[in-house]
Amino acid sequence: xxxxxxxxxxxxxGFDSVYDELVWRGLVQQTTGDEALKTALDGDxxxxxxxxxxxxxxxHIGNLVQLLTARRIQNAGHHPLGLVGGSTGLIGDPKxxxxxxxxxxxxxxxxxxxxxxxxxxxxxxxxxxxxxIVNNLDWxxxxxxIEFLRDVGKHFRMGRMLSxxxxxxxxxxxxxxSFTEFSYQILQGMDFLELFRRYDCRLQTGGxxxxxxxxxxxxxxxxxxxxxxxxxATPLLTKADGTKFGKTESGTVWxxxxxxxAWTFFQFWMNADDRDxxxxxxxxxxxxxxxLTALEEATQSRPHAREAQRALAADVTTLVHGAHAxxxxxxxxxxxxxxxxxxxxxxxxxxxxxxxxxxxTLAGELPSVxxxxxxxxxxxxxxxxxxxxxxxxxxxxNVRINDPxxxxxxxxxLHGQWLVLRRGKRSLAGVxxxx
RNA sequence: GGCAGGUUGCCCGAGUGGCCAAAGGGAGCUGACUGUAAAUCAGCCGCGCAAGCUACGGGAGUUCGAAUCUCUCACCUGCCA
Numbered sequence: 284x285x286x287x288x289x290x291x292x293x294x295x296x297g298f299d300s301v302y303d304e305l306v307w308r309g310l311v312q313q314t315t316g317d318e319a320l321k322t323a324l325d326g327d328x329x330x331x332x333x334x335x336x337x338x339x340x341x342x343h344i345g346n347l348v349q350l351l352t353a354r355r356i357q358n359a360g361h362h363p364l365g366l367v368g369g370s371t372g373l374i375g376d377p378k379x380x381x382x383x384x385x386x387x388x389x390x391x392x393x394x395x396x397x398x399x400x401x402x403x404x405x406x407x408x409x410x411x412x413x414x415x416i417v418n419n420l421d422w423x424x425x426x427x428x429i430e431f432l433r434d435v436g437k438h439f440r441m442g443r444m445l446s447x448x449x450x451x452x453x454x455x456x457x458x459x460x461s462f463t464e465f466s467y468q469i470l471q472g473m474d475f476l477e478l479f480r481r482y483d484c485r486l487q488t489g490g491x492x493x494x495x496x497x498x499x500x501x502x503x504x505x506x507x508x509x510x511x512x513x514x515x516a517t518p519l520l521t522k523a524d525g526t527k528f529g530k531t532e533s534g535t536v537w538x539x540x541x542x543x544x545a546w547t548f549f550q551f552w553m554n555a556d557d558r559d560x561x562x563x564x565x566x567x568x569x570x571x572x573x574x575l576t577a578l579e580e581a582t583q584s585r586p587h588a589r590e591a592q593r594a595l596a597a598d599v600t601t602l603v604h605g606a607h608a609x610x611x612x613x614x615x616x617x618x619x620x621x622x623x624x625x626x627x628x629x630x631x632x633x634x635x636x637x638x639x640x641x642x643x644t645l646a647g648e649l650p651s652v653x654x655x656x657x658x659x660x661x662x663x664x665x666x667x668x669x670x671x672x673x674x675x676x677x678x679x680x681n682v683r684i685n686d687p688x689x690x691x692x693x694x695x696x697l698h699g700q701w702l703v704l705r706r707g708k709r710s711l712a713g714v715x716x717x718x
Numbered sequence: 719g720g721c722a723g724g725u726u727g728c729c730c731g732a733g734u735g736g737c738c739a740a741a742g743g744g745a746g747c748u749g750a751c752u753g754u755a756a757a758u759c760a761g762c763c764g765c766g767c768a769a770g771c772u773a774c775g776g777g778a779g780u781u782c783g784a785a786u787c788u789c790u791c792a793c794c795u796g797c798c799a
Binding site: 524550553556558586588592616664667670671677707709 | 747748749755756765
C-alpha cells in the first residue's frame with residue numbers, strides 16, 4: 284500500500300442514478316425493496332454501512348467487491364461507514380461447512396488493525412460526505428449479558444432464527460451448531476440498530492451470503508424504532524468454468540502485497556476468461572458505461588488482443604497496489620511474456636519484474652536447471668523438475684532446455700547476474716547470481 | 719455403555735495375503751493448437767539419477783511376504799440402552 288488515498292475525484296459513470304448504475308454493473312442481487320432503495324439513493328445523502336470481520340490478516344478480492352460498491356455509493360453523494368468486526372470476529376459467522384475455531388482476542392485485535400487500514404484505502408475521508416470507520420466492539424464489549432438478553436434478544440424469534448439457511452443446515456449436520464455461532468445474527472442485527480441510533484444509518488450492503496444477517500438488522504430496527512431501513516446484497520461472483528472465483532492454484536487472492544504479490548495479483552486478472560472479463564470490469568473498474576461497452580465490443584471482435592483483460596488487470600492492480608507497482612508489473616509482463624527479446628530489457632525493469640515473480644539469489648557455482656527449478660519453487664521436487672524438462676516445459680531466458688543436467692554458464696547471465704527461469708507458459712522465477 | 723460398519727495418495731473412490739506406489743474419476747502439471755484465454759487431443763502426476771526409500775488412521779504382531787490377517791489405541795457413522 285503506497286498511499287492511503289488512491290482514488291481521485293469521482294469519474295463520470297454514465298448514470299444519473301447510482302442505483303441504476305449498481306444494477307447495470309450486476310451488483311444488485313437482492314434488496315429489501317428495489318423502489319424504496321432507489322428512491323432513497325436518488326434523494327438526500329444517506330448514511331450506509333458495510334462490515335468486515337477479521338477472520339484473516341488481510342481482506343481478499345471478494346471483500347473488494349463490497350469496498351468498491353460502497354465507494355460507488357459514496358461517489359454518488361452518500362456517507363459510508365466502514366465497520367470492522369472487533370466483536371463479531373470473536374464470535375464467528377456460522378459457515379455451512381462446520382464450526383469455526385475461535386481465534387484468540389489478541390489475534391482478532393491484531394487483524395482488526397490490519398483490516399481497518401485496508402478498508403480506509405478504498406473510501407474517501409475528505410470532501411462533503413466523508414467516510415467513517417467504526418468497530419462494533421465499541422458498543423458490544425460494554426454490554427452486559429442481561430442487557431443483551433433483555434434489550435436485544437427479546438426482539439428475536441426462535442422460529443425466524445432457526446429458519447436461516449446456514450443454521451438449518453448446520454443443525455441437521457453431524458457437527459451441529461454452537462450457541463456462540465447461533466448468536467451471530469443477533470450481534471450483526473444489533474450493529475445496524477446501533478449505527479442507526481448513532482449515525483442515522485439507513486442502509487447496509489453486503490454479499491448475498493450475508494442476506495440473513497442484513498435482514499436481521501432491518502427487522503430489529505423496525506421492531507425497536509418503527510423505522511423502515513434498507514439492505515442490499517450483491518451476488519456471488521462466478522466463473523464461466525464453474526470453479527470458485529478469487530482463487531488461484533496457490534490459494535486466495537489477498538489484497539495485502541505480502542500475501543499476494545502485485546505480480547501474481549496482476550496475472551490473476553490478466554488471465555480472466557473472455558466470458559467473465561466484462562462482468563469483472565463492471566464490478567471492479569471505475570470506468571464508465573461508454574468505456575466498458577467499448578471494451579466489451581473489443582473482446583468480441585478482437586478477443587486475441589485481450590484489451591479488456593489488460594484494462595481490468597491494470598485498473599484493479601492500480602487500485603490495490605498503486606500506480607507505481609502496476610507500471611512495474613506491466614513492464615515486467617510485457618518483457619517476460621514477449622517474444623524472447625530479454626536481452627533488450629533494461630536491468631531495472633528486469634530486476635523489478637523478477638522481483639515480483641520471485642527471486643532466488645545464489646553465489647558461486649551455478650546449479651543445473653532441475654535444481655534451479657526446484658529451488659525457485661517452480662517445481663515441488665527434483666523429480667517434478669526432471670519431468671518438466673522431459674516434457675519440454677523448462678526454459679531459461681526464453682530458450683527451451685531439453686537436458687535436465689544442463690548447467691547455465693556465466694555467459695547466459697543477463698546484465699551479468701540474472702537468469703529468467705520459466706516453467707510452461709506462465710510460471711516464472713528469477714535467479715540472481717551474486718559475485 | 720452394547721452391537722454393527724468405517725478410516726486408502728490433494729479430493730472422491732476401488733482394492734480383502736504376493737502380479738500394489740495401489741484401478742477409476744476429479745483437481746493439478748507439460749506439450750500441441752492459441753491470445754499468458756476457453757474448448758479439444760496427447761503425455762505426466764509419492765521421494766530419489768539410480769539402487770532403493772517412504773506410504774493405505776496410530777502402535778504392536780502373524781507371515782518368506784500385509785493396504786489386505788490378528789491384537790490394541792484414536793476418531794467417524796448407524797442401530798440399541
